[in-house]
């Protein structure tokens with residue numbers, strides 16, 4: 533009898549066994565594409581670019597040169613004054 537594998541085909545050494553849960557979006561914002569790399573670094577599957585209305589990003593994650601984790605900004609709901617998403621200042625990638 534063969535045992536069927538019900539698990540998803542991910543690498544065994546992944547530090548995040550569960551799929552990434554995206555933070556709640558500010559009003560009017562949406563998620564863009566989910567890149568495979570950011571500034572030459574690994575991006576956990578599921579992380580995507582934060583799209584803010586009227587706020588285009590100067591770079592795409594693949595071409596982004598921001599490898600400084602402190603050079604990010606918090607974004608969140610203006611009405612509640614609560615920041616929920618940490619995004620790259622240059623490309624808007626969710627690094628929460």
Ligand SMILES: [Zn+2]
Nearest residue numbers: 596598620623
């Ligand atoms: Zn970036």
